[in-house]
Amino acid sequence: MAFAVLAVSRGEPVNAAWMVTAALCAYAIGYRFYSRFIATKVLELDATRVTPAARHEDGLDYVPTNRFVLFGHHFAAIAGAGPLVGPVLAAQMGYLPGTIWILAGAVLAGAVQDFVILGLSVRRDGRSLGDIIRMEMGPAAGYVASIGIALIMIILMAVVGLVVVKALAGSPWGCFTVFATLPIALLMGLYGRYVRPGRVGEMSLIGVVLLFLAIVYGRTVAETPELAAMFTFSGESLALMMMAYGFVAAVLPVWLILAPRDYLSTFLKIGTIVALALGILIMMPDMKMPAVTRFIDGTGPVFTGNLFPFLFITIACGSVSGFHALVSSGTTPKMLESEPQARFIGYGGMLTESAVAIMAMIAASIIDPGLYFAMNSPAALIGTTADHAAQVISGLGFGVDGDTLTAAAHDMGETTLLSRSGGAPTFAVGLANILASAVGGRGMLAYWYHFGILFEALFILTTIDAGTRVARFLIQDLIGTVVPTFRNTGSWAGNIVATALVVGGWGSILYQGVVDPLGGINTLWPLFGISNQMLAALALTLATVVLCKMKRERYAWITGAPTVWLLVCTLTAGWQKLFHESPAIGFLAHARKFADAAAAGQVLAPAKSMAQMNQIVMNDRIDAAMCAIFMAVVVATAIFGVRSIRKALRSPERTAREYGLEGFEVSRA
Amino acid sequence: MLKVLWRRICETAALMIGLPDYERYAAHVRAHHPDRPVMNRAEFVAERMSRRYEGRGAGRCC
Numbered sequence: 001m002a003f004a005v006l007a008v009s010r011g012e013p014v015n016a017a018w019m020v021t022a023a024l025c026a027y028a029i030g031y032r033f034y035s036r037f038i039a040t041k042v043l044e045l046d047a048t049r050v051t052p053a054a055r056h057e058d059g060l061d062y063v064p065t066n067r068f069v070l071f072g073h074h075f076a077a078i079a080g081a082g083p084l085v086g087p088v089l090a091a092q093m094g095y096l097p098g099t100i101w102i103l104a105g106a107v108l109a110g111a112v113q114d115f116v117i118l119g120l121s122v123r124r125d126g127r128s129l130g131d132i133i134r135m136e137m138g139p140a141a142g143y144v145a146s147i148g149i150a151l152i153m154i155i156l157m158a159v160v161g162l163v164v165v166k167a168l169a170g171s172p173w174g175c176f177t178v179f180a181t182l183p184i185a186l187l188m189g190l191y192g193r194y195v196r197p198g199r200v201g202e203m204s205l206i207g208v209v210l211l212f213l214a215i216v217y218g219r220t221v222a223e224t225p226e227l228a229a230m231f232t233f234s235g236e237s238l239a240l241m242m243m244a245y246g247f248v249a250a251v252l253p254v255w256l257i258l259a260p261r262d263y264l265s266t267f268l269k270i271g272t273i274v275a276l277a278l279g280i281l282i283m284m285p286d287m288k289m290p291a292v293t294r295f296i297d298g299t300g301p302v303f304t305g306n307l308f309p310f311l312f313i314t315i316a317c318g319s320v321s322g323f324h325a326l327v328s329s330g331t332t333p334k335m336l337e338s339e340p341q342a343r344f345i346g347y348g349g350m351l352t353e354s355a356v357a358i359m360a361m362i363a364a365s366i367i368d369p370g371l372y373f374a375m376n377s378p379a380a381l382i383g384t385t386a387d388h389a390a391q392v393i394s395g396l397g398f399g400v401d402g403d404t405l406t407a408a409a410h411d412m413g414e415t416t417l418l419s420r421s422g423g424a425p426t427f428a429v430g431l432a433n434i435l436a437s438a439v440g441g442r443g444m445l446a447y448w449y450h451f452g453i454l455f456e457a458l459f460i461l462t463t464i465d466a467g468t469r470v471a472r473f474l475i476q477d478l479i480g481t482v483v484p485t486f487r488n489t490g491s492w493a494g495n496i497v498a499t500a501l502v503v504g505g506w507g508s509i510l511y512q513g514v515v516d517p518l519g520g521i522n523t524l525w526p527l528f529g530i531s532n533q534m535l536a537a538l539a540l541t542l543a544t545v546v547l548c549k550m551k552r553e554r555y556a557w558i559t560g561a562p563t564v565w566l567l568v569c570t571l572t573a574g575w576q577k578l579f580h581e582s583p584a585i586g587f588l589a590h591a592r593k594f595a596d597a598a599a600a601g602q603v604l605a606p607a608k609s610m611a612q613m614n615q616i617v618m619n620d621r622i623d624a625a626m627c628a629i630f631m632a633v634v635v636a637t638a639i640f641g642v643r644s645i646r647k648a649l650r651s652p653e654r655t656a657r658e659y660g661l662e663g664f665e666v667s668r669a
Numbered sequence: 670m671l672k673v674l675w676r677r678i679c680e681t682a683a684l685m686i687g688l689p690d691y692e693r694y695a696a697h698v699r700a701h702h703p704d705r706p707v708m709n710r711a712e713f714v715a716e717r718m719s720r721r722y723e724g725r726g727a728g729r730c731c
Contacts, residue, residue, distance in 0.1 A: 057701075059694030060717070065684065072681035197711030200688065201679070254722045255715065262721075263686045270685065331687075469722050 014291070016362045017284045019095070023103060023358045027351045030107035035115060035347040042547070042555040043119040045339040052126040052659075053335050062126075065335040067344055073335070074349045076266055077327045078114070079273065081160050081460050082317025082532070083357035085423030089525060090314045091364040091372065092302040094292035097311055098361055105312075105319025106354030109562035113536055114324045115346030116543045116559055121329040122336055123667075125659040129329040133542050135657060135664075136549065141640040145538055148633040150474060152322070152531040154502075155626065157246075157467050158509035159528040160460040162520050165238045165510070166422035167453050172231035173222035173413050175238075177450055178457045179231070180214035181261060182245075188260035200263060207264045215450050222413055235514040242464065243507040249465035250472050250499045258465050265459040272431075272455045276359050279434040289365035289372065294397065301377035301396075302421070303522055304584045309573040313529035318357020320566070322535020324350065360423075363430025370400025371408050371417070375426050378519035379419040380606055389418050413446030421519045424460075428452030464506075471502040512619045517606030518584075526577060527627060530570050534634050537566040541641035548648040549656035550667055556645075567638060574631040578624055587627065591620035687721040688714065 039045050056062040065073070090098035117129065124132055130149065134142030168174045184207055192203040221227045233241070249258050298306035303314055317323070328346055336342060364372060373393045374382065382389040386409075387402035394400060409417040412429060420426070432448035440447070475498040480487030486494045513520030543559040580586030583593045597604045598613040607613045648655055658667040680690060691713050698707045708716060 057697060059689065059697040060720075063689045063693065065689070066677065066680070069677060069681045069684055073684040076685035192714075198709075198714040200683070200686065200714060255718055258722060259718045266685050267682065335689075466722055473723065 014287050015284055016280055016287055016366065019099060019287070019358065019362060020280065022099070023355060026103040026107055027355070030111065031347060031351060034107065035111070035343050038112065038115060038347075038558060039340060039343045042552060042558055043116065043342075045119060045342060047338045047340050049123075049339050051122055051336045051338060052333060053337065055125070056334075061331070062334045064337045067337060067341045070332065070335050070337075070341075071345050071349060072270075074327065074332045074345050075352055076270060077331070078321070078324045078349060078353055079269060079356060080317070080323075080463060081163060081424075081456060082321060082323075083353055084360045084427050084456065085163060085525070086315040086318055086529070087357045087361040088364040088423035088426045089302050089376070089521070090311055091289055091361060092293065092300040092376065093296045093307060093311060094290050095287060095361055095365040096291040097296065097307060098315055099358065101312060101315055102318045102354055102357045102361065105315070106350055106357075109536070109540070109565065110318075110320035110324070110354065111347045111350035112558060112562060113320060113322075113540055113543070114328050114350040115343060117325045117539055118328040118333055118336075118342045118346035119339070120543065120546055121333040122339060122342060123658045124664075126334040127329065129325050129539060129542070132329065132546075133538075136546055137542065137640050137644050141637065141644075144633055144636045144640070148531075148535060148538060148630070148637075149326070150471070151626070151629060151633075152535055153467055153471050154505045155509065155524075155528050155531050156323075157464050157471075157506035158513065159521075159524045160463050161239070161242050161506065161510045162513040162524060163422040163424050164457045164460050165235050165242065165514055166420055166519075166521065167424045167428075167457060168233070168238055169235040170232055170416070171414055171453075172228040173218040173446075173450050174453045174457070175231040175233060176218045176221040176227075177211075177214045177454045178461075180218075181211065181264065181454075181458060181461075182257065184210045184214070185257045185261040185264065188264070189256045192260065193255050203260065204263050204267055207260060208267065211264065211268070211454070215447060215454060218450055219413060219446065236511070239507070239511050239514045242461075242510070243503050245461070246464050246468045246507075247499055247503045250468040250502070251495055254469075258469065261458070262462045262466060265462045268455050269459050272452075273356055273359075275435065276363070276431060277355070279431075279438050280359060280362055283434055283437050285362070285366040285434060285437075287362065287365040288367065289369050293369075301373060301381050303526065304582075305526070305573070305576060309569045309576070310526060312569045313526050313533060313573045315357065316529040316532040318354055318360070320533065320536045320562070321353075322532050322537070322539055324353075325535065325539035360427055360430075363427050363434065364423075365430075366433060367426070367429050368400065368404070368408075369398045370394070371405060371429070372426060373398055374400065374405050375417050375420045375429070376423075377419060378421065378517070378522060380517045380519075382418065384416075384418060386416070386418065411442065411445045412449040414449075419519065421521045423521075424453065424456040427456065468499065468502050468506075471505075472498045475501055509622075512615075512622070515615075516619070523623060526573065527623060527630075530574055530577070530627065531630050533566050533570045534630050537563055537570060537634055538637045540566065541637050545641055545644045545648065546656050548645045549654065551648075551654050553649060563641075567634060570634055571631060574627050574634075577627050578631075587620045587624040591617045591624070594620070688717050 053062050053064040087098055120132060121127055130142055130146050133145045188203045188207045192200060196202055221231055296307045370393050374389050382392045386405040390400050390402040390405055428449050431452040432445050435448045436444045476486055476494055488494060513524045516523055540559045540563040544556050544563055547556045576585055577587055581589050583590040594604060594613055595617045603613055607616055654667050656667045657664050691710050695707050698705055
């Protein structure tokens with residue numbers, strides 16, 4: 001019904017209420033019928049089975065937990081920057097294609113993945129995704145999977161780092177508030193360690209209050225020229241600072257900076273999501289972006305490439321995210337009270353995440369399309385002055401004038417909003433418009449905008465510092481197999497070398513993105529999307545294999561169909577990114593263009609010297625290599641999957657292994 | 670009723686940052702492992718905090 005309204009109401013602004021209704025109806029139907037079918041018929045969840053939480057209860061890792069409490073934990077673990085950024089970028093094609101993929105993808109693929117992996121892990125003593133792949137598909141498949149997981153972490157950190165850099169470059173107010181989180185975290189850490197040990201509630205409350213004071217004082221910083229100059233940085237220096245931060249935070253004890261910052265960002269994240277949901281429900285803003293724009297032909301300025309496959313790669317996390325498979329086989333299965341609750345937590349958790357993506361889509365669609373394209377197009381296209389940008393964008397068919405753009409920037413407390421790609425600033429403008437119409441009016445816009453920026457920057461920095469630390473342990477473990485002293489995580493030499501390797505890995509990609517003339521996001525976000533979908537394809541392949549090994553192959557389509565779809569999407573996108581003849585899409589074509597020019601002694605814009613030309617060629621080749629590795633991982637996993645499935649189908653008996661009365665045994669009926 | 674709700678909200682907030690219920694932990698150790706020492710609240714929080722970032726598991730989501 002609501003879909004129909006979305007589809008037919010062309011030419012007049014559609015109210016966000018219809019989008020909310022459409023989404024809620026899709027979720028309700030999916031949850032009520034499809035997830036119930038999966039729970040009872042496919043996974044045959046059984047309330048009488050003992051869960052890992054009850055079997056190993058220790059009050060620490062294994063704790064049977066109330067399902068609403070556990071839902072909160074699970075949602076906080078899966079929610080991140082992805083569902084906020086992806087839909088904003090996808091809005092260049094209009095809100096309709098993205099919305100349909102967010103809803104269909106979540107109900108049929110994303111939530112199924114989260115739910116089934118959670119179910120499999122609970123039946124296997126809360127084992128991790130890598131362990132289950134090793135168990136059910138063999139050690140070789142497990143090895144390929146761990147390479148994939150390590151790579152996706154590196155690329156994730158680089159891409160989200162780039163989102164923060166884009167939001168903060170040349171913004172003293174934003175920089176000041178984000179920098180202020182460091183002393184605040186330090187203060188919280190010392191308070192929680194020495195003043196009132198263990199009182200995390202008090203410590204977090206103090207942090208949140210100080211954070212709001214920092215946002216308010218940020219305005220003074222931005223309006224005082226001497227202070228503003230101190231906090232105005234270029235993208236390059238921000239990238240270097242971020243690397244230094246990631247390094248320091250990963251090496252120091254966690255209680256000092258990392259943990260308090262993480263606590264702050266978690267509470268702020270949940271609070272903001274709730275506030276935004278309420279804001280949209282109360283305000284019901286009109287959407288100004290057309291349902292479908294002319295950029296579905298693949299010529300859009302935000303990301304290049306056709307609707308298929310690039311829309312499906314761009315919106316990764318809001319509809320299906322491989323990362324969630326890691327959470328669903330991480331802490332959550334160790335805390336489930338009873339098996340059937342996996343449905344509410346796994347499937348329901350992903351639907352909530354998808355709702356966040358819908359809100360991001362609404363936030364991007366309620367701002368003026370002219371402003372949207374001014375914020376999200378690279379400077380190479382629209383130039384650096386408001387008038388020139390307005391001219392270019394009006395030429396694209398989205399009428400806007402330079403004064404409007406300048407006024408919008410001024411409203412948000414910034415000197416310019418041009419080319420603030422990466423999704424975060426656009427989302428913050430949408431958020432500011434929604435929240436300011438509820439609280440504070442136009443005068444509060446700038447505060448809400450910087451609140452939005454801070455909120456995203458905070459939890460992205462948490463992804464970076466916690467991720468660097470986790471990757472550091474992985475590397476120490478890996479090198480430790482050759483040089484045993486390296487494994488000692490207390491050794492400073494081992495710590496520093498491993499951390500430097502990790503930071504160097506994501507840092508070099510990040511830096512390359514910052515200096516990228518196309519804005520970086522344009523290049524790197526698809527790479528991240530491909531890697532995330534790759535991980536999802538891996539998890540869904542595993543699920544399909546296990547269903548076949550349980551002799552439930554008649555239901556194998558439930559995970560098999562999304563697997564095939566993801567394989568088609570990632571492989572097509574990967575192939576185009578590698579070999580597409582247009583330099584705007586294909587990495588190799590772009591490298592060739594610059595290499596040929598360099599050989600002829602020419603310097604192509606935006607490079608300014610021969611060294612930069614060679615740098616661009618080098619970057620393209622690195623991107624191409626990463627893309628090729630992702631594709632190899634996907635193909636290898638698909639081959640392992642097909643092999644395991646054929647073996648399972650030939651066997652007359654069940655071959656899946658579950659944790660039963662006697663430890664691990666072949667699954668019971 | 671409201672008291673239970675508030676308790677649940679606090680419990681959820683704590684678990685979001687990786688802290689399970691301390692009382693429950695202490696009761697469990699006393700009941701099932703009387704031979705083991707029970708960590709006090711501060712030790713418990715510190716232990717959970719270092720476990721959260723230790724590297725097992727997947728780190729952070731997107």
